[in-house]
Every structure is written in C-alpha cells, then in structure tokens.
Amino acid sequence: MVQTFTEQSIVSDIVKQFPRSSDLFKAYKIDFCCGGNRPLSEAIAKRGLSPEEILKNLNTLYKEKEAKQHIQIDWDTASSAEVMDHIVQKHHNYLQEELPNLSPYVTKVMKVHGGKQSHLRVVHKLFHDLKTDLEQHTVKEEMEEFPLIKSYEENPTEERLRAIQEGLSDLAMEHSHAGEILHELRRITNDYTPPEGACGTYRLVYNRLEELESDTFEHIHLENNILFPRYMA
Template identity: 60%
Template sequence: MEHTFNETSVIGDIVTKFPKAGDFFKTYRIDFCCGGNRPLIDAINERNLSSEDVLSKLNLLYQETKALNEARISWESASNVELIDFIIHKHHRFLNEELPQLSPYVTKVLRVHGAAQPHLAKIHRLFHELKTELEQHLIKEETEDFPLILALDENPTDENYAKLQAVVNELENEHSHAGNILKELREVTNDFTPPLGACGTYRLVYQRLEALEADLFDHIHLENNILFRRAAQSA
C-alpha cells in the first residue's frame, strides 16, 4: 500500500491535506491543534503507540477515502439502481459520517472563541440546523423516495407516479433550503476563510464546512438534475 504520510509528516499538514485525519487522531488522543506543528512520530512516541499501526491505519483510511471520492459512474448508461446505490454509498455515507463527527468541533470553536467572535454562534446554529434537516432528509430518501423510483421502474402506474411526484417536490424544496443554509454559512465564514492566527481546530472546521458544501452540491445535482428528472420523464 502506498504511504502518503510517514513518521516525519507534520501533524497539522496531515490534517490540512486530509481533514478526516482529525477524527483519526482524536481516537488516539493525538493533539493536532496546539500540538500540530511537529512530526507525527513525536506524538506517536509521546503516547507510546505503535508507529507501524498508526501509519498503516492512517494511510489505509486516506486511500479508502480517496478512492471513494474518485468513484465515477457514466450517468447516461447507469440504471436507476446503480445511481441510487452510488448516491447512498458515496454521498449518504459521507453525510452520515461527517455530520456527527464535525458537530463537536463546531461546538468547541464556539465555546473557546465565541465570546470574542460572535459570528461563531451563527455558524453553530446554521450547521446544526443543516445537520438535523439532512439527517431526516436522508432517511426520507432511503425509505420513501428511492423505493418509489424503483417501484416506478417495475410498475409505471399513474398511482406510483403521483406518489413519487409528491415526495420529489418535497425533497427538492428541502434541497433548496439546504442550499440557502450553505450560502449563509459561506457568507458568515467569509468564503470559509479563517481569521489570521486561527487555531488548528478553527481552521479544520472551516475546511470541513467547505468540503461539506462541495459534496452536498454534487449530491443534489445527481438527484435533482439526473435521478428525479429521469424518473419524471419515464412516467
């Protein structure tokens, strides 16, 4: 397996290149914030960890995440089953992992820096509003919308189409609302640009919020412009 990171890699640089490494380091109680400006091996030795174990798991996680992000489907030739499977295993999986993992970091930044920077309270509110809505939205897609699309493939009746159209209209409205929250987050964070001197956790939150925006835009595009439109045209 290719090793992108090694013992001499600087902890803060690892998290900058691979934000999910912050969650990984947290499980090993490796400080990537105040202690981020040092080689990884220093933290490994300090915690009496196995260098081989930490590096192997870190690089494996990086390669798996990279492979998932690079996955592609030919949308014109893919079936609805393939497209739905891709959306669930790439975009739904990303949100189901990222939203609960990012939440404590958003809260920590507010707790530490909120008194001096009141805009962090708005970021906290917007993120958790988005988190709650998306978690419910994903459940609705997987339990109502996607089964209806597949049912329409097998049994294209007027009744199934009417049911699907009602659900799709609701989901598209929720997509629009999520997009508006993301626009507000981008404005409040000055295009996800942390202030000068921001700590590692502060920078990590902004970086991961921007990554969340990018993934969600791709996610919504696949559903609104391909999956939902295709289902409507098949009726």
Template identity: 50%
Template sequence: MIMNTFTIEQTPADIVKIFPKASDFFKERRIDFCCGGDKPLTNVFSEKQLDGEVVLKELNDLYQEWSKEDHDVTDWDAIPASQLIDHIVHTHHAYLNDELAPLGQFVTKIFRVHGAKHPHLKELHRIYHELKLELEEHTIKEDEEVFPLIKEYELNPSEALLEKIRIANGGLEDEHDVAGDLLKRIRVITNDFTPPVEACNSYRITYARLADLESDTFQHIHLENNVLFKNLAK
C-alpha cells in the same frame, strides 16, 4: 474527448455533467449548479450582475486545459435509477452519516472557545445544527420512503406509482433548497471558508471540513435534482 464550447444558453447543471470540475468554478463565484442549477447562464449572470463574457471565457479556458488530460467522466444520465440511488446512498448518505456528528462537535468547540472574540461563530453554530437536522431527516426520508418507491417503479412502472414519486420528489426538492440556502449562508459567514490569520488548528480543521461538506452535499443534490428526479419526470 469531444471538445465543447459552453454558451450562455446552457445551465450550470448541464455544464457540470460534462465538466465536473466546473462545480468548483461555480462555487467560488456563488453560482448555484444544484438546487437552482437549471437556469441558463445568461439569467444567472444578469441576476448576480456578473460580467458574463469574462466569466464564460474563464470557464471555457479552464475546460480546455482540463480536456487536455484524460478524465473518466461518469455519464450519470445513462445509469439506471437503482444504480444511481445505490451510489447516492453508499457515497453521499454514508458520508453524512459519518461526518455530521463529529463536525458538529468541532463547530461547537470553536464557538465555545473563540465565540467571545469572533461573534460570527454563534450564527455558524446555530445554522450548522439546523443544517445537520435538516440533512439527517432528509436522508432518512429518502432511504426509507422515496428511494424504495423509485426502485419499485423501475421494476414495475405505473402512472399511479410515478405520480406518488413526483409528489414525494417535490417535497425533497423543497428540502434541497433549504439545505442549499443554509450551506450558502455558511459560506458567507466563514468568508468562503477562510479562517482568521490567528486561527488555531481546530478552527482551521472545522472550516476545511465545512468546505468538504458543502462540496459533497452540492454534488449529492445535483445528482438527485438534475439527474435522478429530472430523468423520472421525462
């Protein structure tokens, strides 16, 4: 494996392509690698008032340790658009189809049982169901409208079709921003998905599943914004 030393001029999105585990590193520090992942780290550190030298050293140290092991890292940029779309549909869309409704029941349950003592659960309940609706409508739009256009363009490219896709993708990226902001708010509300000490099993399960939803959705958005749509724009 060729070793890299990441610099402040690189973007979180590009770093995650090389070093997938960096997604966890960035999430812990609330650094966006999907919706707004195209900003150089120097800008991110300035905006978030982070000690860039310290954060960059931690990132590179983590990468050096990770690189000592064998990892099968997928080069998503080298994969045809149709194949990437199939991966997104069968992995990330399938996950949302299976998870959103059951997780919504857990969010509602802990709000009903614990909301009186833990008032933040009311906001969590509201935001989660707003996110659920946003993601459901978004994936339907991708599956039924946008992804078929991209597959058609791959077979029969034309400037007219590409312009149609660009317009559609602009709307999708705006929706990604909305979903990303809702997930970030959920992380804040749940104190980084840390349940109270006295939390019951349902409470703990709900927080763990919310954390999984965040991880999967951020990776989902990263593949669309920073690989699929970006490569089409080239």
C-alpha cells in the same frame, strides 16, 4: 507500498490535507491543534502508541477517500437503481459519518472563540440546522422515495408515478433550503477563510465545512439534474 503519510509528516499538515484524519487523531488522543506543529513520529511516541497501526489506519482511510472521489460513472446511461445506490454509498454514508463527527468541533470553536467572534454562534446554529435537515432528508430518501422509485421501475403505474412526483417535489424544496444554509455559511465565514492566527481546530472546522458543502452540492446535483428529471417530466 508507497504511503501518502509517513512518520515524518507534520501532524497539522496531515489534517490540512486530509481533514477527516482529525477523527483518527482524536480517537488516539493525539493533539493536532496546539501540538500539531511536530512530526507524527513525535506525537505517536509521546502517547506510547504503535506507529505501524496508526500509519496503516491513516493511510487506509486516505486511500478509501481517494478511491471514492475517482469513481467514474456515465450518468446518462446508468440506471436509476445505480444512481440511487451511488448516492447512498457515497453521499449518505459520508453524511452519516461526518455530521456527528464534525458537530463537537463546531461546538468547541464556538465555545472557545464565540465570545469575541459572535459570527461563530451563527455558524454553530446554521451547521446544526443543516445537520438536522440532512439527517432527516437522507432517511426519507432511503426509507420512502428510493424504494418507491425501485418498485415503480419493476412495475410502473400512474399511481406510483404520482406518488414519486409528490415526494421528489418535497425533496427538491429541501435541497433548496440546504443550499440556502450552505450559502449563508460560506458568506458568514468569508469563504471559509479563518482569521489570522486561528488555532488548528478553528481551521479544521472551516476546512471540513467546505468539504461538507462540496459533497452536498454534488449530492444535490445528482438528484436534481440526473435522477429527479426522469420522473418529473
């Protein structure tokens, strides 16, 4: 089987191509920041770890990510249940894993560099405001709105439809607020461009914030433009 990453891959290059690999390296206590400019084999040997185990886990994670990105669905013909299941499995699960994993990196960069670069304190606040909003948002969808839509599909009534419309109006406003935070994050980070000489963790945070933005906008698109109009007409 052809592997995307090998023992000769440079650690910092792996994180650049696949930002979420930093979580795996953190778990194995492999330095991808100051000590990232070296082959993975060297970093593994220094920790006395198993190359086979780490490469298997690393490449499996990457292939899972690639597989999710290439799922093709005809949204015009997909049922509402299929749309909602996709949102939960791809976007909610991503947020459930990514938000708590990214949080300590955002805090670390703010603590290390925030004294001289005050905008990082704003980045820290914006990210954690967004984290709280998105966590509450996904719970509301999974516990309230999505089950209500599924029950309406099984037994449509005017009362259920009105309840759905009220709930979706609230969700749409939450989308707008999340979008505002993401736009401000992009503005204040200069389109996620780290300063010259930024350390690996600094670059990692910007890369993963941009990835979070991309996933969230796709998530919002599926709801605002595909799912919600079916019930808001």
